[in-house]
Amino acid sequence: MVEEVLSALQVRTGGHYIDGTTGEGGHSLAILGAVSPPPHLLCLDVDAEALEAAGNRMMEYGGNATMRQASYSDVAEVAEEAGFLHPDGMLLDLGLSSLQLDKGERGFSFRQEALLDMRFDPSQSLTAGDIVNGYREVELADIIYRYGEERRSRRIARAIVGSRPVGTTTQLAEIVTNSVGRRRGRIHPATKTFQAIRIAVNDELSNIQRGLEGAVDTLGAKGRLAVIAYHSIEDRIVKNALRFMASSCICPPSVPQCVCGHVPTVRIVNRRVIKPSTQEVRSNARSRSARLRVAERLQIQAI
Numbered sequence: 368m369v370e371e372v373l374s375a376l377q378v379r380t381g382g383h384y385i386d387g388t389t390g391e392g393g394h395s396l397a398i399l400g401a402v403s404p405p406p407h408l409l410c411l412d413v414d415a416e417a418l419e420a421a422g423n424r425m426m427e428y429g430g431n432a433t434m435r436q437a438s439y440s441d442v443a444e445v446a447e448e449a450g451f452l453h454p455d456g457m458l459l460d461l462g463l464s465s466l467q468l469d470k471g472e473r474g475f476s477f478r479q480e481a482l483l484d485m486r487f488d489p490s491q492s493l494t495a496g497d498i499v500n501g502y503r504e505v506e507l508a509d510i511i512y513r514y515g516e517e518r519r520s521r522r523i524a525r526a527i528v529g530s531r532p533v534g535t536t537t538q539l540a541e542i543v544t545n546s547v548g549r550r551r552g553r554i555h556p557a558t559k560t561f562q563a564i565r566i567a568v569n570d571e572l573s574n575i576q577r578g579l580e581g582a583v584d585t586l587g588a589k590g591r592l593a594v595i596a597y598h599s600i601e602d603r604i605v606k607n608a609l610r611f612m613a614s615s616c617i618c619p620p621s622v623p624q625c626v627c628g629h630v631p632t633v634r635i636v637n638r639r640v641i642k643p644s645t646q647e648v649r650s651n652a653r654s655r656s657a658r659l660r661v662a663e664r665l666q667i668q669a670i
């Protein structure tokens with residue numbers, strides 16, 4: 368959703384922007400190339416390998432691209448350290464990159480045999496193997512239910528615990544498939560379990576919440592925040608967090624008159640979520656579930 372992101376961020380020469388999830392650098396390159404002379408861009412990613420590859424692709428932009436291996440959940444501190452004090456825009460393109468998914472040895476995919484890893488940041492200690500082989504059955508079921516929205520989570524957790532030790536991605540996929548069966552035409556039965564374990568390994572949902580708050584705190588007045596989510600759990604967090612930040616009253620409905628004094632910090636730019644064009648979905652099937660939401664930082668009046 369490159370065009371949609373550029374239009375949301377309203378990139379201008381001399382502006383300062385942050386790509387919180389640089390990945391392979393596709394969006395970063397588009398932001399840098401959107402205007403001439405290019406804007407200033409701070410590129411973050413927790414994955415050092417991805418960041419290095421993206422940095423090489425951005426070489427021609429020299430000092431306009433600043434790279435930092437950091438989590439977007441720490442954007443306030445990182446932006447300040449890098450001299451991006453009140454940026455004009457920030458992008459969060461959530462989840463994992465095609466590169467990570469396609470690199471079998473990273474353990475994100477059940478289509479290739481690999482150790483159970485799934486870390487975005489390979490220097491982090493917790494791996495998918497630790498969760499699959501170490502968590503209690505009830506904790507595992509809870510993760511699969513909440514982060515995978517998988518109704519058959521208990522049955523799957525029981526099967527995993529009964530098959531320990533589970534060594535590889537393909538073993539895990541087989542255990543899940545054998546426990547719930549495979550129906551023709553549906554998504555692979557292990558898809559939701561893999562999504563859930565990846566979210567747990569990388570603490571993705573807490574990061575999103577912290578990242579959205581950090582981004583809004585960091586943005587300058589009228590700065591734009593663009594967030595792309597790929598599944599309903601992520602998108603719900605983004606929608607609710609932006610609605611909360613945009614509302615002038617957060618009193619419960621039972622309170623007859625507003626007493627909260629809540630001050631809105633953003634304006635929601637697109638009331639309806641933006642979806643990829645049919646043309647984009649046709650050329651890149653993975654984009655079909657992308658959902659873009661955009662908010663604008665309001666000028667906060669000093670009291």
Ligand SMILES: C[S@@+](CC[C@H](N)C(=O)[O-])C[C@H]1O[C@@H](n2cnc3c(N)ncnc32)[C@H](O)[C@@H]1O
Pocket residue numbers: 387388389390391392393394395411412413414417437438439440460461462463464465487569574
């Ligand atoms: C969907 S990809 C981004 C793709 C990118 N927009 C592009 O055009 O190539 C998401 C990226 O976010 C990174 N990521 C995940 N969690 C992160 C976090 N908490 N902080 C920074 N980067 C994170 C992943 O390592 C991955 O490279």
